[in-house]
Amino acid sequence: MAGSTTVVATERRPAATVRPQRRRSVRRLVLERLAAVAFLLPTLALIGVFSYYPAVRAGVTAFTRWDGFNPPVWVGVQNFTQAFGDPDFLRSAVNVAIWTLFGVPLAMVPSFVVAELIFRLRSDRAQFVWRAVFVAPLIIPPVVSILIWQFLYGPNGPINTVLHSVGLGELARSWIADPKFALWALIFLGFPWVSSFNVLIFYSGLKAIPREVIEASALEGAGRFRQLVHIELPLIAGQWKLLLVLSIIGVTQNLTVPLLLTNGGPGNATLTPVLYMYQRAIDYGQYGFGMAVGTLLFVVVLALSIINMRVLRTRS
């Protein structure tokens, strides 16, 4: 990917015309390089020290036994084999697979529906107002919605009250304390799952579709559904891809919800690999083992992201 773009960039350079002023253009290129260094240095220094270094360190620590204080001891792949032999870890992997399978569509589809509905409104003003309406819920701190759902799911919470009042009292339970329902309760949390950011991304994609394309298809007699399927969906594939990658990462690294709500319980019904990593490292001081779990998860997420980017090629 990177290689091909560079080739294009060099081809664009008008080699023949600069020859008489070669020295000046060389000087300009040097200056341009210096400018590039100056412009890029803060970003590269920051991500080098505080993103890549800890990431690499995580990968190296994964092959050691380390308590965070004493010097790490190299143990090879022992942490990894130990993880795969641990039923808790395997359960956490199954949990996160289920969560991803259901959570990722929930993170994307409702936001797309809202964006599409707004996009099809007649007046620009109405479009602006509705976008504002769906952006404003940003102000609610994420921790609050966790606390609220904790109350909604409680044994005396409103969900059970409703069940009792419609005569389904035997279904009432403490939703996040029931091993059969806890994981589903966490997945359902956040209903109706409209994300401000995702709505705006989808909307921007729809907005960028050339007007003529849609008008032409309308003239040809394409119905709204056919326009949606044949024009809008393919033309915003780039947005779907971006949000798919971000949603997979978001769901798999969602630590706050299980940490605050269930801490992985009851039993290990809501244990996820990230929480498992956190507990092992922070609560038990097994940094090496925790990092091995983190590395495994990272490899899986990266593979999913790459597959996603390969399979869903952007048509342009």
Next chain:
Amino acid sequence: MSAATLPGRRSATAGRALRKWSLPGHFVLAIIAVLTYVPAYFMIDNALRSGPAMQASPFALATEPKWHNFSLAWQASSFAYPGTIFIVVVSVVGIAITTLASAYAFARLRFREKEIWFYTVFGLLLIPGFITLIPLYVQMSDMGLIGTRWGLILPYLAGGQALGVVVLRSAIEAIPEELFEAAKIDGAGHAWMFFSVAVPLSMPLVIALALLNVVGLWGDYVLPSLILQGDSSTVSVAITSFTPPPMTPNLDSYNVQLAAFSIASVPIAVLVLVMMKYFVSGLSQSAVKL
């Protein structure tokens, strides 16, 4: 609206071709909006009620507001505000400046390893925060930054780079070449073109991203809970680990917590409302995609 100068903007809606749909559209949007606003209503409503009243009827309107909840909440959490505001402001402004500079370099400068460096930054989008969480915690403790504001600001600065650079690069690339040419004819160097063309024209998007960062950092929980504890906690951690003062009846502690969160969302609400125009149009104008 300065956004009008951004390229790619279409004065008329593409959706115009699809007129008839509006009424059912409004209706469905209204239903989804009501459902989306339930948590906000629940938070503010029950922040003003007592624990027993909330248990009895969770969604009933607070007819006799208990403002006392708010004063208790403020007493317990006000200590965290100055520190958190400092952290968020420094981080967000820092992110804006550094990502703009890099985005400009990737969009406008010619240097050989450009794509490699760009994918180095872009690749961070694929390295989820959790993988660096624990090593970052260890690193901060090695650097003696646990318990200090910089222990949080530096990771925040780094964490904001990838999305900002990727989004702003495409925005700066979309600025019409003529604007830069005009500046070049006047003898402008890159520093001048950066400040006089790229920065002003990408401002709506920069503000939108900054707002997104403010919201994210203000509500962040896990990393702050590891780096800053006790008296130096951030607002969101302080409220989450909130224990009611001894004299309060415990029955209301959840409501006092909701009151504290309501107070904590005021600054964000003001900011979002004031900047709504930039936020809604900034992100909507440049098609961000992969």
